[in-house]
Amino acid sequence: MSNHLYPHFGILLVDDEEPFLRSMSIALERSGGFTHIYRCQDSRKAMDIIASEPIGLVLLDLTMPHITGEQLLQQIVADYPDVGVIILSGLNQLETAMNCIRLGAYDYYVKTTDDDRLIEGIRRAVRMQEMRTENQALRQRFLNDTLEQPEAFADIITQDKSMRSVFQYLESIAPSNQPVLISGESGVGKEQIAHAIHKLSRRSGPVVCVNVAGLDDAVFADTLFGHRRGAFTGADKARAGMIEQAAEGTLFLDEIGDLSPSSQVKLLRLLQEGEYYPLGSDRPKRIRARVVVATHHNLEQKQQSGEFRKDLYYRLRIHQVEIPPLRKRKADLGILLEYFLSEAAQEMGKSKPTIPKELPVLLENYDFPGNIRELRALAYDAMSQHRSHILSMSVFRRILDIETPPPDPNENLCPVHFNDQVSLPTLQEMGDLLIDEAMRRAQGNQSLASRLIGISQPALSKRLKKKGL
Structure with missing residues (x-):
C-alpha cells in the first residue's frame, strides 16, 4: 500500500449512495493512481470536511437529500473559490450541465460515462489545481525571496x-x-x-x-x-x-x-x-x-x-x-574552486594551498565548455601537481593556451555596429579600445590581457606605455 498520498491535496467524493462512493474510490485509486481521497455520504457535512481537511477537488453528485448538489456547488464557489468542483450526475441534461458550469463547476459528467473518459477528466482537473497551487507558492517565494527547505x-x-x-x-x-x-x-x-x-x-x-x-x-x-x-x-x-x-x-x-x-x-x-x-x-x-x-x-x-x-x-x-552553465555563473567560480581544492587535498593527503590572486581573474575569462565537471577536473589536476605553498598556475594557464580553431567563413558572425552619424574610429583608436577592454576583463593583469587579444606581454606593455599607462 502506498504511503505517499497523491495528489498533495485531497479529493472529496460527495454522494448519498454508499455503493457509488465505494466503487468510485476504487476506480480513482486503481485507474487514476489517486490515493488522497475523502468520502462524504451526507451533503450537510461536506462544508465541514472542506474546512478541516486539505481539499483541493470535489466530485459532487447533484441529486441528494438535505442539501442539493447545486446548492452545495454555490457554497463551495463562494467560500472556497480555489477548490475545484466536478459534477457527477445521473442525468444527461444539457441545460443542467450548462447551469453548473455557469455557477463555477470545472466540468460535468454523467455517471454512466466511460470510466477512462471520467478518469482522464479528473486527471486534467488535478493538473489544473496543481498548477494553481504551484503558481501561488512560487509567487509567494519570489515576493519573500525565501527558501523553505534550504x-x-x-x-x-x-x-x-x-x-x-x-x-x-x-x-x-x-x-x-x-x-x-x-x-x-x-x-x-x-x-x-x-x-x-x-x-x-x-x-x-x-x-x-x-x-x-x-x-x-x-x-x-x-x-x-x-x-x-x-x-x-x-x-x-x-x-x-x-x-x-x-x-x-x-x-x-x-x-x-x-x-x-x-x-x-x-x-x-x-x-x-x-x-x-x-x-x-x-x-x-x-x-x-x-x-x-x-x-x-x-x-x-x-x-x-x-x-x-x-x-x-x-x-x-x-x-x-x-x-x-558555469560561464553564466561567474560568482560561483571562487567558492567552487575552494571547495574542489579542499576536496582534492583531503583525498590526496595534502594541505590546501594558497590560491594566487590572479587565478580567479584567469578563470573568469574562460568559457568552461565542460562546466562544473571541467573545473573539478582542473582543480584535481592542479592539486596532484602541487608542491609548494602557493598553488601553481600552470594547469590553469594551459586552458588559455589551447589553440582555437579558425573561424568558419560561412558562419554568420555578429558584426560590430557603428553609428552612421559619427565618423569611423582610426585603427589606432580601435586598437586602444581593444586593449582597454582586455585590461578591464583581466582586472589589470597584463599577462592575462595579452593572452586574451593574442599578442605578447612585452608588446602589450609597449602599447600601454605609449598610452601613458
Whole structure:
C-alpha cells in the first residue's frame, strides 16, 4: 500500500449512495493512481470536511437529500473559490450541465460515462489545481525571496541568483506528482538537481538513476519494466525493473534526448496511463515513483525536426527547469574552486594551498565548455601537481593556451555596429579600445590581457606605455 498520498491535496467524493462512493474510490485509486481521497455520504457535512481537511477537488453528485448538489456547488464557489468542483450526475441534461458550469463547476459528467473518459477528466482537473497551487507558492517565494527547505540544496555549491530562482521554483513544484524535465549543458549538475527534487518531495523510497543513452528498445524495456521468469531466452528468474525499485521514490532518467523513437512510445504510455507491463506479463503494474528526466539536448528543436515525439515532449515539460552553465555563473567560480581544492587535498593527503590572486581573474575569462565537471577536473589536476605553498598556475594557464580553431567563413558572425552619424574610429583608436577592454576583463593583469587579444606581454606593455599607462 502506498504511503505517499497523491495528489498533495485531497479529493472529496460527495454522494448519498454508499455503493457509488465505494466503487468510485476504487476506480480513482486503481485507474487514476489517486490515493488522497475523502468520502462524504451526507451533503450537510461536506462544508465541514472542506474546512478541516486539505481539499483541493470535489466530485459532487447533484441529486441528494438535505442539501442539493447545486446548492452545495454555490457554497463551495463562494467560500472556497480555489477548490475545484466536478459534477457527477445521473442525468444527461444539457441545460443542467450548462447551469453548473455557469455557477463555477470545472466540468460535468454523467455517471454512466466511460470510466477512462471520467478518469482522464479528473486527471486534467488535478493538473489544473496543481498548477494553481504551484503558481501561488512560487509567487509567494519570489515576493519573500525565501527558501523553505534550504537543507535540500546543501550539496549544491552556489551563490548565484539565477540558481536561487531555480531552487524557489523546485520548492513550488515539490508536492506535484508530475514529471520534471531538467535541461542544461553537460557538467552543470543535473543529477544533483534531481536528488534535490527527491528531498523536497519527502518521498519515502530511493532515488534510482538510469542513463538511457545508447539503450536499445529491448534493453530499455527490460531495464525499466523488469521481466517475469521465462519472458525470453536466459530469463531463468523474475527481475524487478527500475520503476519497481524506485517505488515511493524518484526514477531519474538521464540523457532522455537520446532515447529511440520506439522507447519514446513506451515512456509516453507509462506517463499517460501511469502503468506498465513487465516483459512476459499480461498484468499491469502502477508506477509509484515520480519521474524526473534530464537532457543536454534542446528537446524543442528535436521535436520540431521530428527526432523527438511532440506528445512526449509536452508531457515531460509540465515542469521544466533550465540549469545555467558555469560561464553564466561567474560568482560561483571562487567558492567552487575552494571547495574542489579542499576536496582534492583531503583525498590526496595534502594541505590546501594558497590560491594566487590572479587565478580567479584567469578563470573568469574562460568559457568552461565542460562546466562544473571541467573545473573539478582542473582543480584535481592542479592539486596532484602541487608542491609548494602557493598553488601553481600552470594547469590553469594551459586552458588559455589551447589553440582555437579558425573561424568558419560561412558562419554568420555578429558584426560590430557603428553609428552612421559619427565618423569611423582610426585603427589606432580601435586598437586602444581593444586593449582597454582586455585590461578591464583581466582586472589589470597584463599577462592575462595579452593572452586574451593574442599578442605578447612585452608588446602589450609597449602599447600601454605609449598610452601613458
